[in-house]
Amino acid sequence: MRTEVPVAIAVISGFIILIAHFFNIAPIQAAATHLQDWGILIAAFAIVVSAANLLMVHIGRLSNQREEAWKKVNSVIVIGLFLATAVTGVISRDHHVFNWLYDRIMLPLGVTFVSMNMFYLVTAAFRAFRAQSLEASLLLGAGIIVLLGNAPVVEAFVPWFSKAATWVMGAPNMAAQRGLMIGAAIGAVQTGLRVICGLDRSYL
């Protein structure tokens, strides 16, 4: 029963949404709209469960005698900021404390992380571009062409580099990307059909 009931719900819901996508039948359309609304509600409740999990983990850490001190300090900060954001956000979405927490902490930290990606890009490229095999050599060659083709100083002296870079991005790169996208799309449709038909239960 533990598996059969969720599978039955998935099968019925999936078929209703699928039929509503293709056929304009009023009762099915209404049922599909209700199901999608329920999905949004369930996801909203799941956030509450997840937030409770976050609090439980950190409260558990504070009450654990053997836990290291710095982890306890970290938990106090997390719980404090969590409660401050949640309470002020519930009072008003325009609360000055809520806005301050978002603008002065959340946003700068997010931007910092995006910026750090550049450094990671360099280290990843350094490892990937080592010409140890034919494939890696081709990657290195394509990488050099695209890098130099996008550098204004190179374009000023060697104009064909820019055209070569455009060709690499527009022809072999785009062809490979579209091949991947078509394969992935068909794979995703198949996964959907397997789940809707109740044939794939490996995630349960």
Added chain:
Amino acid sequence: MLPEGRLFEFLYLIIIGFTMFYYSNQAKKGKVPKIARLPALDAVDEAVGRCAEMGKPLFFTVGSSEITDASTAQTLAGLTLMKYVATLAARYDVPMWVVNRYGATHVVAMDVVKQGYLEAGRPEAFKPEQVLFFSSEQFAYAAGCAGIMHREQVGAAFMVGQFMAEALYLAESAAALDCISIAGTARATQLHFFVAACDYTLIAEEIFVISAYLTQDPAQLGMVRGGDICKVIATILIAVGAISASLGSDIISSIISK
């Protein structure tokens, strides 16, 4: 009856469904297709075994995958591998850290890991506090993942599902620890980061055969063959479309848009 522009979509869905079930039945009758080796999936047991030998935990995330939007298929693929890894982790007594970005995915992941421990016969070893939710903010989640990897000094990192700009950050965090990293996504814009930074990568459609590959179930292997036939049909349509468009005919585009 069908809204405009949905006829071809509907017919192609029927073709996909028909080929899936036809080859699945053929496989059940004994004509089981062979599937290409996937080094990334072959390395899963080795990665968990390495963690057991070194006494290190492992890390798993399905990335920015939701279960209520278009990324659901990738989420399910990631959760399938998560369950398999959880079973191995329970069997070899390897602590497993799971970090999720979205609430709904977190709830399902919690149940998937629990089920994995149950199937391994060690439900008492499951620790709910090791299946974590930090934030649905993209880089807060990414920072949480990297923090867990570094603090716990993980021996293997699994990243399978839909990933966005955090893909490179997570892959490089795993590489910095010198742990075995196994990644996979169907998102073409992030795939190259995984290929460059991870030890093993499941490329695009490969993540959708995880279940068939790991279970070697004939019915599921048959479905994979059905999918390949559909890809051949798509390729033929593209080739015919390209040739006919070059000759000034829009026959294929007019069929597809019906």
